[in-house]
Amino acid sequence: MDRLTVRHASCEDTSFLTLVLAGELEVSNVSKLIDTIVGVLERGDRHLLLDLTDVSLCDEGSLFTILGIRHAANHLGGSLSIIAASPPVHDAMCQTGLRELLPITPGCPL
Template structure:
């Protein structure tokens, strides 16, 4: 598809970090997403929230990157939470059964409120 992806760490609070993702997550950009997630975990933020409000496309490479981030977060006694998941990605998560391991919320604020009570 494209090599355009934006990754912005929007909020950091203790062991929790929120990253805003925008653009297409595909074979070209999925490695950057995975790297960004793993860097946040390595920096001491194993509880990640990915705000997907601006994601326009996600293929199986993107799904694989999300699973990789989730596994690393779990290994660091953390978690991966998704916010504002686009319909097509939500369907992919449901069909693969990944949605049961990766909670999602309608907005980054809702995800942060839910996770902050569990993390702190």
């Protein structure tokens, strides 16, 4: 069984693509998220939303990877926002000081 799953979900605003993550998000398996996002960006989607509600474990390396992905999306004229996060994600964000750099914006943007 995969320790991390990534699936697409719909958002009312079709200019945004929502990715829902579940399971353990850590450096050892963050490549699954990277591969998914690279595919999405290659398809032409530029505005990404991450729902981390069902992430049960989160390490600092994976958060720094998400920050790097956000910078790459911005460089391509897009964006990446976290729309929901579990307590383990909140804790990891606070411990790493990334809470300010990776703000959580609830729901789909209008």
